[in-house]
Amino acid sequence: MADGNQPFVQFKNVQKTYDGEILVVKNLNLDIANGEFLTMLGPSGSGKTTCLMMLAGFETATHGEILLDSKPINRIPPHKRGIGMVFQNYALFPHMTVAENLSFPLEVRKMNKADREAKVARALDMVKMSEFGGRRPAQLSGGQQQRIALARALVFEPELVLMDEPLGALDKQLREHMQFEITNLAHDLGITTVYVTHDQTEALTMSDQIAVFNDGKIQQLAKPADLYERPENAFVAQFIGENNTLEGVVKSIDGETCVVTLDDGSEIDAKPVNVSKPGDRTLVSIRPERVEFNKDRLHADAHTLKAKVKEFFYMGDIFRFRLSVAGNDEFIVKARNAPDAVRLKPGEEIEIGWLPADCRALDA
Numbered sequence: 614m615a616d617g618n619q620p621f622v623q624f625k626n627v628q629k630t631y632d633g634e635i636l637v638v639k640n641l642n643l644d645i646a647n648g649e650f651l652t653m654l655g656p657s658g659s660g661k662t663t664c665l666m667m668l669a670g671f672e673t674a675t676h677g678e679i680l681l682d683s684k685p686i687n688r689i690p691p692h693k694r695g696i697g698m699v700f701q702n703y704a705l706f707p708h709m710t711v712a713e714n715l716s717f718p719l720e721v722r723k724m725n726k727a728d729r730e731a732k733v734a735r736a737l738d739m740v741k742m743s744e745f746g747g748r749r750p751a752q753l754s755g756g757q758q759q760r761i762a763l764a765r766a767l768v769f770e771p772e773l774v775l776m777d778e779p780l781g782a783l784d785k786q787l788r789e790h791m792q793f794e795i796t797n798l799a800h801d802l803g804i805t806t807v808y809v810t811h812d813q814t815e816a817l818t819m820s821d822q823i824a825v826f827n828d829g830k831i832q833q834l835a836k837p838a839d840l841y842e843r844p845e846n847a848f849v850a851q852f853i854g855e856n857n858t859l860e861g862v863v864k865s866i867d868g869e870t871c872v873v874t875l876d877d878g879s880e881i882d883a884k885p886v887n888v889s890k891p892g893d894r895t896l897v898s899i900r901p902e903r904v905e906f907n908k909d910r911l912h913a914d915a916h917t918l919k920a921k922v923k924e925f926f927y928m929g930d931i932f933r934f935r936l937s938v939a940g941n942d943e944f945i946v947k948a949r950n951a952p953d954a955v956r957l958k959p960g961e962e963i964e965i966g967w968l969p970a971d972c973r974a975l976d977a
Contacts, residue, residue, distance in 0.1 A: 620644035627677035639829040655826030697766030697774040712746035736768040882969035894977035
């Protein structure tokens with residue numbers, strides 16, 4: 614077992630190519646702490662699933678080394694790595710009962726019958742499925758099958774569990790319920806978990822840390838709140854949650870604040886993130902819920918922009934407005950549905966603003 618300072622999982626300069634030319638994973642370096650719930654998040658083709666498959670042993674790294682509890686595992690076959698695995702399609706054996714499905718990985722490990730039965734009972738109890746041991750997978754709902762797939766991954770008490778889009782086939786309400794169940798179970802058992810998804814909300818809800826992948830590289834590795842509040846580049850800002858961008862040029866930089874001249878000539882204050890000098894092209898990023906259009910609430914030092922209301926959407930707990938702002942006709946603002954909430958109508962011309970700290974000047 615890794616000590617408190619030693620990562621439990623390590624990717625060291627890992628590369629992967631299938632054709633010898635195009636790298637689908639590019640020089641990956643990643644440390645995962647013992648007991649951590651880390652999500653690999655990214656669009657299709659970003660390299661996240663390939664990384665998971667290399668860790669599981671179903672794919673081989675072209676270059677670099679993968680370590681588990683400080684031991685190199687590149688040449689260890691999947692069944693000898695002691696890793697639990699949960700797939701999107703559950704991968705349960707249809708001809709076996711639930712109990713037999715859970716017992717199978719224990720039989721492979723040559724465990725005696727009494728110990729197998731005890732561990733199967735404990736795993737079923739963990740996922741609240743103790744009464745279903747005699748049923749076959751076809752007799753279970755999708756959510757129940759997912760619980761059994763999770764129990765099978767946990768039954769031999771692995772120290773590492775990998776999950777590849779495990780909730781993708783479930784409906785929204787059940788998926789959200791299972792997110793909390795999986796997270797709580799992983800933390801209660803102290804299991805290191807690597808979870809792959811393309812669902813940003815799922816990643817933000819479940820993870821201790823999120824590695825955002827694009828083009829075979831990690832774009833940012835951070836805690837969920839840091840990732841959402843402080844994206845380090847334009848891709849992360851756009852991919853995580855909803856985001857508005859305005860294009861412009863950096864006019865000046867003074868410490869933690871810069872002035873950006875937008876393409877329509879307007880000027881705003883922003884936090885310089887990865888722009889370095891005046892004249893740099895930039896995408897200014899601002900979250901919809903951080904935009905204010907009530908003049909009484911606008912920050913005294915904030916630059917304001919003129920905006921025109923294009924559409925209004927009533928969404929129950931929030932109001933959602935689509936505005937035209939500085940040449941962007943898809944600028945979104947969200948406002949909480951409250952008794953004193955401002956209600957805007959299409960065609961109305963208003964002023965909007967925000968705190969400079971909530972507005973980030975990113976690489977264009």
